[in-house]
Amino acid sequence: MSFRTPEEAVALANNTRYGLAASVWSENISRALDVAPRLQCGVVWINATNLFDAAVGFGGYRESGFGREGGREGIYEYLKPRAWSKLPMRGDAKSLPAQPDSLVDTNNVSALDRTAKLFIGGKQARPDSGYSRLVMSPAGEIVGEVGEGNRKDIRNAVAAARGMTKWSSASAHNRAQVLYYLAENLSARADEFEKQLMVCAGSTRQDAKREVDASIARFFTYAAWADKYDGAVHAPPLHGVALAMHEPLGVIGVVCPDEAPLLGFVSLIAPALAVGNRVVAVPSETCPLMATDFYQVADTSDVPGGALNIVTGDTKSLTQTLAQHDDVDALWCFHGAALSALAERESIGNLKRTFVDQGRVFDWHDTASEGLPFLRQAVQVKNIWVPYGD
Template identity: 35%
Template structure:
């Protein structure tokens, strides 16, 4: 080569010229599309269906060229698809674990023959090797489901919904585990992934998947997704894509009685943190690759320690010298990028670009915005262009604070050669995935659990399988129904009728209770009280405080102050505190037997049994504290990875009417055993056992503010909990209106919801069942994965 170009090896080394790029080809994909006459139908019941009277829409590639047309499904198609999925579920779930695993493994060889076509249809955004790894991983879980995940069963028909900007790989990170666990799946892909999703559905059928077990419904706009969820045959809806469409889906499905999980990973803010102890050259290479070379489904923000800021910026300037302009999605994005750069300059940021921006066109050069503030628009509302805001920090604590300031919590990249610093920082960061000295590492064995506004479910690993499973002992949490006609602004604003007690002397006066906020028994801020009626419904049994928004605010403020310290105490201290609660309840056994009997109307023997179970339940949670703590993962790449369950934060709980004492200690134990703080609202119908339990809390060694009990109107307090931005999760037992209100409201910020509609005609949760502990424990934690490469 040196002779033919008259250049020495040294000259070639200095110039580092690249060889000619391989010409991309779409011949295989074009041949498959031509076979379907450039017009793809729906995939229902194992075959392509194209009704003659259905509208269609034209799909374009990234360069604006025509790819093919797809059918825009209507409600009749959804009904046909759901009926097919129900039959497919019966056939697929009746097969043995071995038989399901063999179907997935057979698809690996089929994908080897048709992987090129899949890759071309995805425009190389999803490699066949990544899909093969997914199939191999989930085929093994299909084989081992009944061995390693005993007593759990598939949900039924699962709808997997994706936004238009979602690629094929994350979509199938949800489809494959759902199939591996024995569910049937209805895929509603985005327009860019529709052809590849249809091809894979065809290949699945060829591998032996029963007809109807995998169906694909294509669409022209996102409104069809809510219509799919509305079908009564759907047991669960899971969404992946951008936050805006996820919020739209949650609001559109509120009140339908179908659980919806959201993984809005597209557009998330992901920090890159470079400490002074990092290998600067490797870190800079990682920054360039993450921010400017890979496909940007997330927005990166760079944080650099003060002592190495100049060195990092100088190296970035040098490395950016050879970078060309980056293609934008649309011409309109160019104006948004330029506006963001201008605003950053006006706020004092220094702009560094790899080359001059062309006068027009949907391209823009890689750009550093040095010296931006955390509140800068380019950081808070980043554009889709190749912009990288750069901020500095002084201490390790400041780095964690700046990174956690982001409303998103998908992933973060740490660069340091100090392992102790890396592990301590990873522990304190509120992100689901932490990469050390690398970025964008993905593997199906790594659980991905977005925190804050980056999701309310876990995908990947064994932990991600449970969203597609249920315990046979669990009753359906939400009955399927049509959404109620509600004015969300007026929910929880009603008043309660005043009941004047009838008594002739002070000796017959009803007892007045206090609530428990910040470690102190106190009245409500309003000073008002509600009457508690006996089981017969006549007269007044007692008075309890009528709490409201200000009481919730005070309780949450107290909970925030102590929750981080409670986590640091560790599982042993958590266990000792729960044992002390059990002993305190045991010491007042007869008082609580009387309280439960008088409040609920149960016989003394039945009340005695509930108190006995409550004492045992607290001891169960104490024993649970140090038994399940995550572990290491067998990664196919060189390096080490581990997962650990983390507390959600502050949990709001509206307690059920059934078993008022047992249900209260069950959710209380689940929350504090896993490191959470809790704000509890006792049953409005039977509040006295929970209010009597305040005496046990007062003499316990729990930190003041970790457990708060606020009584009052259920709807009023539900609104207060739902609208508090710090509360991370809400567990609700109540009316259908309350469930619908929470589904509609708890989207900004995104909260984790566990909703159970209390209906006298429906079967309620069995609080005595032992399997309830694992279900509650999984509702009380979120998972973090940490990846540390070794080569």
């Protein structure tokens, strides 16, 4: 199959549902190394083919499957942090308070009737259905309203995320600066978020302050990791090297837990954004106002439109839509065993990678709920074999 430019060659190579391996042949090694990262496959051989070694991971992208055999990344497929196995199981899901037919007077409802909108493509967007849902405090009082997102809203959010490729191609340093900026702007509005947690989640003042401070610290953590979580150079038994490159998965759907509604939200979106993924987030169903308040922080923190999208609504239906969407590359679900099973079952359509809690309750304040285990779930490893010499 002929082509005229390297860009045309890359487009032809990527025009498939699969992505196991590819060979790039060129007299110009610089051009070959420029093309290799743009190929959507797990292994690339430069001026060679069918090179294998147990120290170098092998595996594909997209419908060629996920995960790796061999190499350090292959070992991690069989491991999980020891602390995770000791996490308590989530109890039976508590039913949400019934949605009243109309607003009633409470001390927590502002005189200004403001319904928090969805956040899609860097803009506040009204839900396609035109409906809203009431947000109830643990005491059963109405504390606000958010948009009732549906399948169309998820499709719009995924389309916006899919189009924001410049976030994935931005330098790691640039992404780190944006995350630092998010942390700084969240810190500037810490009092506001603390009050919202006290009203919406029933937190004490001390617990609310602890959660906001932990959320700010988590952004700083992943900002620091953004330009330091890089790949490796393997030395297989040949005259050459194999470059293990960390690449973002693409579009990640994130279903957030009800516990620690701000910290849980931040703990899941931050590692995904840090390594260049675009995120479609479904916030806590019981306390979504933390996420809708947060998009005002994102608006003023140089987050490109489409890198972070937030859709509120019924968690189960939105999770199912994300799982069935073929333009979603991975799905993270931390909302109980039943929803974890649904996410894994419905994601089979395009073999999207899943990361779920299996019904366990994470302590989002614990250091085991941040760092390398989450970063590893946010990337895929591409091994580029580069022989050299005569």
